Amino acid sequence: MAVDDASHRIIGDLLAQRTGQQLTEGRRWRVSSALAGLFRECGIENVDQLACMLERPGEQQLATRVVEALLNNETYFFRDNAYFSVLANQVLPDLAQKRAATKRLSIWSAGCSTGQEALSLAMIFAEQPGRWKDWTIEILGTDVSNKAIATARSGQYTQFEIQRGISVAQMLNFFTDCDGHWQAADRIRSMTRFQQHNILDYPPSPGRFDLVMCRNVLLYFDPETRAAAFDRLAGGIARDGWLMLGAGETVVGQTERFKPAAFGSSLYSPVHEDLAAANRPPLRAAVS
Numbered sequence: 001m002a003v004d005d006a007s008h009r010i011i012g013d014l015l016a017q018r019t020g021q022q023l024t025e026g027r028r029w030r031v032s033s034a035l036a037g038l039f040r041e042c043g044i045e046n047v048d049q050l051a052c053m054l055e056r057p058g059e060q061q062l063a064t065r066v067v068e069a070l071l072n073n074e075t076y077f078f079r080d081n082a083y084f085s086v087l088a089n090q091v092l093p094d095l096a097q098k099r100a101a102t103k104r105l106s107i108w109s110a111g112c113s114t115g116q117e118a119l120s121l122a123m124i125f126a127e128q129p130g131r132w133k134d135w136t137i138e139i140l141g142t143d144v145s146n147k148a149i150a151t152a153r154s155g156q157y158t159q160f161e162i163q164r165g166i167s168v169a170q171m172l173n174f175f176t177d178c179d180g181h182w183q184a185a186d187r188i189r190s191m192t193r194f195q196q197h198n199i200l201d202y203p204p205s206p207g208r209f210d211l212v213m214c215r216n217v218l219l220y221f222d223p224e225t226r227a228a229a230f231d232r233l234a235g236g237i238a239r240d241g242w243l244m245l246g247a248g249e250t251v252v253g254q255t256e257r258f259k260p261a262a263f264g265s266s267l268y269s270p271v272h273e274d275l276a277a278a279n280r281p282p283l284r285a286a287v288s
Contacts, residue, residue, distance in 0.1 A: 007051035021220040075113040077165030108209040111217035112141030115152025122188035142197035152194040155184035203236025215246035230255035243268040
């Protein structure tokens with residue numbers, strides 16, 4: 001095995017251990033570019049030198065920074081807008097009927113990255129004040145990345161980030177220009193909260209969430225890890241709740257904990273036959 005291959009394996013094992021994600025051959029091409037900033041800070045030039053540093057005792061902080069740099073935090077407001085149309089026009093009205101007695105909705109954005117998905121959901125509710133008057137809306141965004149969660153909690157976005165996915169009217173209605181950054185308004189931030197969480201750990205609120213959005217996360221897992229993640233998602237969702245996955249993801253042939261929904265692509269409903277699987281110990285440790 002070449003030195004470079006061995007170094008990539010060390011880094012790949014670290015990523016898998018901390019997050020469950022696989023450093024596949026198709027993802028290796030971006031390792032050097034993703035770690036370029038870290039190379040400069042450490043005064044090194046390649047993954048071989050980095051692997052040697054990671055093998056030394058007491059390099060937990062460096063290991064965490066490597067994992068953070070390798071995570072794909074690509075996101076933007078109303079990403080794949082058709083999915084949000086399905087949510088606004090089909091899923092949320094369905095949940096409004098089911099929860100009419102309590103007037104409370106709990107939503108989990110799993111793998112929320114820097115928070116745009118959760119805030120997009122909050123904007124949907126804010127744009128329909130008549131329908132959601134007197135409702136309590138709770139949107140929890142979680143991600144394995146500390147850095148991403150810090151951005152999500154701040155509610156601040158660059159000019160580039162704010163222009164991706166939302167209209168000028170939405171930008172002016174829900175954000176304020178603050179010295180070159182755009183600050184999300186309190187009326188949408190108040191519906192959201194964010195915390196670091198590994199999807200392979202126990203659900204943050206077992207059996208509580210009416211809607212779970214986990215898009216473009218599971219595609220980075222191997223089959224065994226993906227099945228474990230589905231167990232965790234099933235353990236967090238209400239018996240009559242909804243799961244939404246990304247366009248390249250499916251439950252078919254991956255798990256028996258969910259089944260395709262009657263409407264909407266990438267929508268699934270839970271099959272609550274055995275909750276013991278959701279309580280199995282986590283496969284991986286979260287980034288610390």
